[in-house]
Amino acid sequence: MNPSGVTAVSAETALALYRTMRRIRRVEEAIVERYGEQRMRCPVHLCIGQEAVAAGVCQALEGDDQIVSGHRSHGHYLAKGGDLKAMMAEIYGKASGCSGGKGGSMHLIDRAAGFLGATPIVGGTIAMAVGVALAAKLRGETGIAVAFFGDAAVETGIFHESLNFAATHRLAVLLVCENNLYSVYSPLSVRQPEGRPIVALARGHGITADALDGNDAEAVHVAALDAVESLRAGDGPVFLEFATYRWREHCGPNLDNDIGYRAPEEFEAWLSRCPIATHRARLLNDHRVEEGVLGDLEEDIDKEVRDAFTFAEESAFPPAEEMSTEIYASESR
Amino acid sequence: MSRVITYAEAICEATDQCLAADANVYLMGLGVPDPKGVFGTTLGLKERHGARVMDMPTSENAMTGVAIGAAIVGMRPILTHQRLDFALLSIEQLVNQAAKFHYMFGGEASVPLVVRMVIGRGWGQGPQHSQSLQAWFAHVPGLKVVMPATAYDAKGLLIAAVEDDNPVIYLEHRWLHGTKGEVPEEPYRVPIGEARRLREGEDITLVGISYMTIEAMRAAEVLAGHGISAEVIDLRSLRPFDAETVIASVRRTGRLLVADTGGVTGGFGGEIVSQIVERAFDRLICPPRRIGLPDIPTPTSPALARHYYPRAGDIVTAVMEMLDRGPVAMPPADGPLDVPDPGFTGPF
Numbered sequence: 121m122n123p124s125g126v127t128a129v130s131a132e133t134a135l136a137l138y139r140t141m142r143r144i145r146r147v148e149e150a151i152v153e154r155y156g157e158q159r160m161r162c163p164v165h166l167c168i169g170q171e172a173v174a175a176g177v178c179q180a181l182e183g184d185d186q187i188v189s190g191h192r193s194h195g196h197y198l199a200k201g202g203d204l205k206a207m208m209a210e211i212y213g214k215a216s217g218c219s220g221g222k223g224g225s226m227h228l229i230d231r232a233a234g235f236l237g238a239t240p241i242v243g244g245t246i247a248m249a250v251g252v253a254l255a256a257k258l259r260g261e262t263g264i265a266v267a268f269f270g271d272a273a274v275e276t277g278i279f280h281e282s283l284n285f286a287a288t289h290r291l292a293v294l295l296v297c298e299n300n301l302y303s304v305y306s307p308l309s310v311r312q313p314e315g316r317p318i319v320a321l322a323r324g325h326g327i328t329a330d331a332l333d334g335n336d337a338e339a340v341h342v343a344a345l346d347a348v349e350s351l352r353a354g355d356g357p358v359f360l361e362f363a364t365y366r367w368r369e370h371c372g373p374n375l376d377n378d379i380g381y382r383a384p385e386e387f388e389a390w391l392s393r394c395p396i397a398t399h400r401a402r403l404l405n406d407h408r409v410e411e412g413v414l415g416d417l418e419e420d421i422d423k424e425v426r427d428a429f430t431f432a433e434e435s436a437f438p439p440a441e442e443m444s445t446e447i448y449a450s451e452s453r
Numbered sequence: 454m455s456r457v458i459t460y461a462e463a464i465c466e467a468t469d470q471c472l473a474a475d476a477n478v479y480l481m482g483l484g485v486p487d488p489k490g491v492f493g494t495t496l497g498l499k500e501r502h503g504a505r506v507m508d509m510p511t512s513e514n515a516m517t518g519v520a521i522g523a524a525i526v527g528m529r530p531i532l533t534h535q536r537l538d539f540a541l542l543s544i545e546q547l548v549n550q551a552a553k554f555h556y557m558f559g560g561e562a563s564v565p566l567v568v569r570m571v572i573g574r575g576w577g578q579g580p581q582h583s584q585s586l587q588a589w590f591a592h593v594p595g596l597k598v599v600m601p602a603t604a605y606d607a608k609g610l611l612i613a614a615v616e617d618d619n620p621v622i623y624l625e626h627r628w629l630h631g632t633k634g635e636v637p638e639e640p641y642r643v644p645i646g647e648a649r650r651l652r653e654g655e656d657i658t659l660v661g662i663s664y665m666t667i668e669a670m671r672a673a674e675v676l677a678g679h680g681i682s683a684e685v686i687d688l689r690s691l692r693p694f695d696a697e698t699v700i701a702s703v704r705r706t707g708r709l710l711v712a713d714t715g716g717v718t719g720g721f722g723g724e725i726v727s728q729i730v731e732r733a734f735d736r737l738i739c740p741p742r743r744i745g746l747p748d749i750p751t752p753t754s755p756a757l758a759r760h761y762y763p764r765a766g767d768i769v770t771a772v773m774e775m776l777d778r779g780p781v782a783m784p785p786a787d788g789p790l791d792v793p794d795p796g797f798t799g800p801f
Contacts, residue, residue, distance in 0.1 A: 186526070220559025229558045236525060237562055241549050247518020248525065248550075255523040258479060258504060265522075278545075281515030288510065447594050449555050449563035449618035 128342045131407040133179065137337040138403055138414070140175035141396045143421045144195045147204065150425050151211070155373035159433070160211050162224035165192040165240075169335075169367035172395035173298050174199035176340025177266065177360075180348045183234060184263040188249045191226050191240035192298075192366075196268045202230035208428040214435035221438045222446070242303075243269060243276030246295070250282045253291035253357075264292040264351045272303035274318050275311060283325040283357070290356035294347050295322065297361040298334060304370045305381040322359035334362025335395040338402070365390035456638060461493040461630040463604040464569075467611035468495065468531060470640045472502040475529060478615060479505040481516060482533030482569070491533055492571070492630045513539055517546035517568070521620075524564045525554065529615055537570035537624065538581045544589075551620040552595030566620045567611070572663070572714060573627030574762050575791035576799050579753035583627070585715035585746070587662070590622045591691040591724070597621040597645055598691040602666035604634035606689055609643030617645060626664035626714060628793035646693035650702070654684035657708035657772055660699055660725055662688050665712035665744070665763070672712075672768035679781055681772065691721055696728045703729050707738035708775055712768055717745040742771045755791045764790070 129137070148166045155164065167174065174195035178187070181200065189196040197207060203218060210217030211225045219227050226240040236252065239245055249267035256263055273279050274297060286293050297318060301308055312318070322329035328350065332343050340362060347358040367390070369376035377387050403409040458466070471478045480498060482491060486508050490496035499506040509516050513534065520530035534540040540547075551564045573583040591598045597619055601607040607625065614621035651666065652673050661669035666687040673683040684702050688695070703709045709729050711722035722743035729741060744763045752758055766783040773781055792798075 188522070217559070219557060219561065222559050223557045227557045229561045231561055236522075237554070237558060239550060239557075241545060244518065244545060244550055247515040247546070248522030250515070251519035251522020251524075251528075252526050254519055255526050255528045258523075258528070259476075278515045278518060281510065281512030282518065284510055285512060285515060285519060446556050446560040448597075449560070449565075 128338045131409060133341065134338065134399070134403055134407050135409060137175050137179055137341060138396070138399055139417055139421070140179065140199050141171040141337060141399065142418060143424070144171045144174065144198050145396055146421050146425045147198065147428070148194060150429060152368070152373040154429070161213060162211060162226070163371050164211065164225045164373065165371050166368045166373065167192050167195040167366070169390065169394070170298055170300060170364045171195050172337040172340050172399070173296065173334045173362045173364055174268070176337045177296055177344040179341050180344035181234070181266065182263070185266065186234045186236045186252050186263060187266040187268065188236050188245040189238035189268040190242060190245060190270065190273070191238070192270065193228055193238035193268070194225070197228045197230065197235050197238065200235045201233035202228065202235045203233070204424065204428045205431045206230065208432035209435045212432040212435070213437060214432060215438040215442065216431070216435040220442065220446070243273040243278045245269070246273065247278050247282045249293050250286045250291055253286065253293040254289065257289065257291060262352065264294060264348065266294040266296060268296045268298065270303070271297060271299040271301065271308060271318060272311065273297070274321055280325070283322060283327055283359070286357040287326045290354065292351040292354070293357045294351060295357060295359040297359070298364055299361055300364050300366045302366065302370070302382070307381070319359065319361045327357050327359050328355070329359035329361070331361040331363070334364035335393050335398065337395055337399045367391065455635040457633050458604060458636050459630065460604040460607045460632050460634070463608040463636045464494040464611055464625065465496060465498065466636070467608040469498055469501065471531070471612060471615040472498065472505060474640070477527055478529045478531065479507065479523070480531045480533065481507045481509050481520065483509055483511060484535060485533060491535060492627070494630070495533070513542035514546055517543035518550065520566050521546060521551050521554070521564050524566045525562050529565045531567045531569065531615060533569040535571055536582050537572050537586060538584050540568065540570045547596065547620065548593050552593045555619065556595060563618045564620050565618045567614045567623055568620065569623045569625060571625055571627055574664070574714070575628070575758060575793070576797070576801070577753045577755065577791070578751065580750040583751055585713070587624055587691055587715055588719060588721045591694070591721055595620070596692060598624065599645055599689060600624045600663040600691060601689060602629065602661065602663055602687050604632060604636050606643050608636050609641050610645065610689065612640055613642040613645050616642065621645065624663060628664050631793060631797065632667070643689070646690045646695055648689055648695035648698040649687045650684065650698070651687050652683065652685040654682040654706065656682045656706060657684070657710060657775065658699065658702040658706045659683050659685045659768065660688055660709065660711045661685060662691070662711070662713045662721060665714050668763070668765045669712045669768060671765035672772065675765065675769050675781070675783065676772055679778070681776060683772065694724065696732070699725060700729060700733050703733050704736045707736055709737070709741040710768065710771055710775065711741070711743050712763065713743070713745040715745055716748065717743050718748050720745050739775050742775060744768055744771060755789070759790045
């Protein structure tokens with residue numbers, strides 16, 4: 121997005137974006153390394169390769185802004201400030217997990233951070249973000265709501281119903297589509313018409329929409345800042361489509377290029393456009409950040425991730441009686 | 454002097470009082486502010502409560518998700534569907550999301566949501582405008598399901614549902630909207646999960662669900678004329694289900710008949726009978742019976758529908774068989790069989 125090499129954000133912001141992306145990457149690489157131990161006993165949908173969208177968007181948000189996500193939510197949770205230890209404990213099924221061990225990787229939540237919840241029914245949480253925005257409007261509050269979802273979600277009815285309603289009431293909701301080209305193993309070509317870009321669907325609903333490079337953290341961030349400004353001004357919902365790519369298999373820790381649903385050349389091309397490597401080079405060359413600064417930051421992250429895994433492993437499993445608690449909220453107003 | 458109003462007016466009054474009491478309550482549904490006001494249940498609310506009373510696009514699933522999102526951040530939405538059949542479009546949000554949120558997030562999020570759905574019978578509503586699928590909802594942990602049969606309970610259960618921190622499915626029968634009863638003007642709550650004994654008896658327990666409670670009461674009156682003393686219990690809530698009240702009654706009467714507005718196969722009557730068989734088998738004098746809909750989609754023609762819906766006469770016939778008594782003649786029905794009362798002339 122910056123062919124001239126002119127940077128769009130401050131060095132401080134650029135460094136923050138790097139830290140967020142590098143932290144997400146390291147967490148998920150550690151999951152990859154240790155998933156085979158069979159101690160993380162739930163499905164994991166890794167976002168390695170897609171970190172720039174989570175980092176760039178969440179960097180533009182404030183504390184009282186709230187986000188929801190889907191099955192591939194680790195990055196969004198961490199970028200919004202979700203507690204890492206609680207996330208890892210959740211994936212390990214421990215009582216200290218963010219959902220008490222009842223949710224696992226697909227059901228993360230951190231209310232204090234404004235991460236309102238992630239659920240793995242594709243498209244299912246988009247309407248909830250719209251509902252959060254409706255609540256804000258009815259109460260006269262200023263916070264905005266963000267929904268993260270993938271390219272398959274735009275094929276669901278609830279996506280179109282949600283956009284129609286958000287546009288009708290000009291709600292302050294940011295709709296973030298991470299287009300990684302595949303729904304599990306099904307490519308876009310068998311799911312959506314050729315020549316009709318996803319962003320056109322949002323425009324068809326009368327919503328301000330743009331399509332951008334989702335592997336350029338600064339471009340993502342700048343677009344998100346513009347969107348947030350427009351949302352806070354009351355100009356109605358904004359839709360951003362980001363082109364990106366999932367490196368690992370749809371679900372699980374492995375690479376899956378051997379099964380033949382995507383071309384090796386395609387994979388290699390996206391690998392060469394690693395959002396973190398690209399951004400790291402920009403930090404060194406354009407923002408003049410010292411190598412040592414990045415090294416220290418990376419060391420800090422590595423230690424934090426190690427500590428989070430240790431916390432998760434050493435935490436206790438929920439006792440048997442926890443199985444039958446919290447089915448209902450017990451308090452009435 | 455007690456005040457008598459209709460079931461529909463009781464719903465409207467309960468909604469009005471909930472909207473007035475708590476700025477977090479909002480009401481949304483197709484046709485809510487229109488001149489007919491969802492069978493009269495929402496009339497005047499828009500004028501009194503403004504932006505918190507809303508019409509909506511024909512998007513049942515997303516509007517349920519919108520309500521869930523709003524509920525998670527502290528609103529208390531009431532979502533209204535003019536037919537249960539339309540609400541089936543929102544099963545994903547109700548079953549996967551609303552019912553599970555509190556549990557799967559370890560108590561970190563709750564969904565104080567009321568979803569009103571209208572069920573019914575007759576007047577050619579047919580296969581897609583009248584289904585009684587309460588057993589589906591009652592099957593799902595995390596949901597609560599209530600089915601008031603009287604104007605009093607319509608108001609008290611709705612207020613209790615709005616004040617509950619969980620998703621509550623509130624099923625109202627179209628043939629009950631025009632029924633009248635004593636309803637206090639001040640707000641009050643009917644506890645969710647408590648059945649009510651409407652009539653005391655010694656020979657058999659009749660458990661009614663929603664409108665079938667009315668038919669059960671009619672049957673009990675006819676049976677009394679034949680020297681049979683029937684106890685009538687209005688179930689009111691299906692989840693949680695007040696098994697104790699039913700069991701205590703059957704322990705005295707030794708006989709059980711359940712009259713449900715829904716289908717018999719896989720229906721809620723089967724759950725009630727199962728609980729009785731498991732927990733009061735020794736007191737049963739004869740096998741329990743279920744009255745409900747046959748395994749047939751609802752036909753439209755009145756000539757077919759008259760054979761489809763069970764009525765008080767079917768309950769009476771079953772009870773006479775259970776007591777080894779001969780058949781009795783039912784008093785003739787006053788008026789056509791496909792309307793709740795002669796005053797009902799359609800169109801919906």
